[in-house]
Amino acid sequence: MIEIDVSLARNTGFTLTAQFTAPQSGVTALFGRSGSGKTTIIQMVAGSVRPDQGQIRVGDEVFLDMAKGIDLPIEKRRVGYVFQDARLFPHLSVDNNLRYGQRRARHAHSIGFEAVVDMLGIGHLLKRRPHTLSGGERQRVAIGRALLAQPRLLLMDEPLASLDEQRKLEILPYLERLRDDLKVPILYVSHSIDEVLRLADTVAALQDGTVLACGPLADVLSRPELLPVLGRFDLGTIFDCVVKSHDADLSLSTITFADGELRVPLVDRPVGAPVRARIRSRDVSLSLSRPIDVSVTNRLAGTIGSLRREGGPYVNVEVKLANGKLQSLVTLESVDRLALEEGMPVWAMIKAVAVDSRSPTFPVQNEPFNPPSHSAGPNLRLVAGRSLPPGLE
Numbered sequence: 001m002i003e004i005d006v007s008l009a010r011n012t013g014f015t016l017t018a019q020f021t022a023p024q025s026g027v028t029a030l031f032g033r034s035g036s037g038k039t040t041i042i043q044m045v046a047g048s049v050r051p052d053q054g055q056i057r058v059g060d061e062v063f064l065d066m067a068k069g070i071d072l073p074i075e076k077r078r079v080g081y082v083f084q085d086a087r088l089f090p091h092l093s094v095d096n097n098l099r100y101g102q103r104r105a106r107h108a109h110s111i112g113f114e115a116v117v118d119m120l121g122i123g124h125l126l127k128r129r130p131h132t133l134s135g136g137e138r139q140r141v142a143i144g145r146a147l148l149a150q151p152r153l154l155l156m157d158e159p160l161a162s163l164d165e166q167r168k169l170e171i172l173p174y175l176e177r178l179r180d181d182l183k184v185p186i187l188y189v190s191h192s193i194d195e196v197l198r199l200a201d202t203v204a205a206l207q208d209g210t211v212l213a214c215g216p217l218a219d220v221l222s223r224p225e226l227l228p229v230l231g232r233f234d235l236g237t238i239f240d241c242v243v244k245s246h247d248a249d250l251s252l253s254t255i256t257f258a259d260g261e262l263r264v265p266l267v268d269r270p271v272g273a274p275v276r277a278r279i280r281s282r283d284v285s286l287s288l289s290r291p292i293d294v295s296v297t298n299r300l301a302g303t304i305g306s307l308r309r310e311g312g313p314y315v316n317v318e319v320k321l322a323n324g325k326l327q328s329l330v331t332l333e334s335v336d337r338l339a340l341e342e343g344m345p346v347w348a349m350i351k352a353v354a355v356d357s358r359s360p361t362f363p364v365q366n367e368p369f370n371p372p373s374h375s376a377g378p379n380l381r382l383v384a385g386r387s388l389p390p391g392l393e
């Protein structure tokens with residue numbers, strides 16, 4: 001396990017009191033708004049910032065124990081650090097930047113040069129100097145350099161933050177390969193829910209220097225405590241699913257999870273592949289009877305677990321499914337009209353286009369789903385089996 005229990009009062013008035021544990025495997029995202037203390041925590045893990053009090057342990061290795069006077073020097077911590085900007089040596093070629101990382105390794109080389117170059121797709125860049133690379137290429141080299149120092153833990157501080165959307169999409173698959181192919185645990189700082197959703201196994205959500213929640217991604221991202229971090233309209237439910245089938249004509253896939261199936265916009269992964277589906281609470285509506293003549297594709301039967309009044313007209317309804325649960329954000333008016341109460345059976349309805357499905361293993365849909373344009377008309381006709389009504393042609 002990675003165990004962090006630290007406190008620090010900055011002279012700027014910022015106070016950090018963070019306690020959480022994360023598995024010593026996979027990606028743990030430190031997620032929160034700007035200024036919540038994410039970077040401060042990883043600087044403490046790296047050893048460049050010392051807390052006033054606390055302990056940091058990674059597996060058997062105690063990095064820091066202020067009470068016992070233990071403060072392992074930076075070089076003995078064996079952590080790799082990737083910053084927002086690549087910070088490569090400008091006078092060295094890509095090859096020599098990577099070799100520099102390799103020379104810093106004080107341990108047996110389990111991560112080989114060729115493997116890293118191959119995994120990050122930087123073989124063709126080896127002779128080039130950093131200033132001739134794109135931002136995304138530079139970041140891939142920086143990651144390679146950090147990995148070749150054979151870290152026991154990789155710290156990544158918003159490694160995509162300085163890149164435009166296109167470059168981000170370019171680099172995400174490499175990060176996914178890193179996560180899946182290497183056994184190096186990663187602490188990943190981000191304030192992007194999309195990145196977290198795509199990369200993280202565990203999430204520690206921070207606000208104003210405290211950890212609001214920490215645990216498996218699906219569990220943490222659906223917790224109401226996350227409201228200040230995610231905002232009301234981004235709270236939701238995450239299901240770990242498997243691709244069951246594709247319907248290319250309709251541009252839809254069917255994915256299955258513990259509580260049934262969902263129809264979602266076509267997922268670019270083979271049948272049998274794992275995908276994560278994220279359903280925002282605001283995209284889930286409720287019905288007391290089995291919905292028949294509605295356009296909504298996905299319907300799940302459950303019972304109301306709880307109703308929680310939010311600010312304004314909103315009520316968050318937790319719907320218990322046979323195995324899991326689903327959050328729905330409705331108005332107080334609807335709660336009154338349907339006389340919703342705990343224990344009541346309901347149908348939860350989710351539009352197919354509202355399900356954001358991403359692969360925890362490989363890129364799926366990098367772009368938000370765009371509703372079909374009129375050129376998708378033939379497919380729509382296929383669904384209906386008849387001509388579209390005038391005006392929709």
Ligand SMILES: Nc1ncnc2c1ncn2[C@@H]1O[C@H](COP(=O)(O)OP(=O)(O)OP(=O)(O)O)[C@@H](O)[C@H]1O
Nearest residue numbers: 010011012014033034035036037038039040041191
């Ligand atoms: N060296 C420093 N001295 C004093 N205060 C600092 C220092 N570094 C950061 N802070 C303050 O500590 C707080 C947390 O900063 P930190 O960089 O950890 O946040 P963050 O969550 O990583 O933010 P961002 O997403 O913007 O990078 C902020 O209020 C910041 O102003």
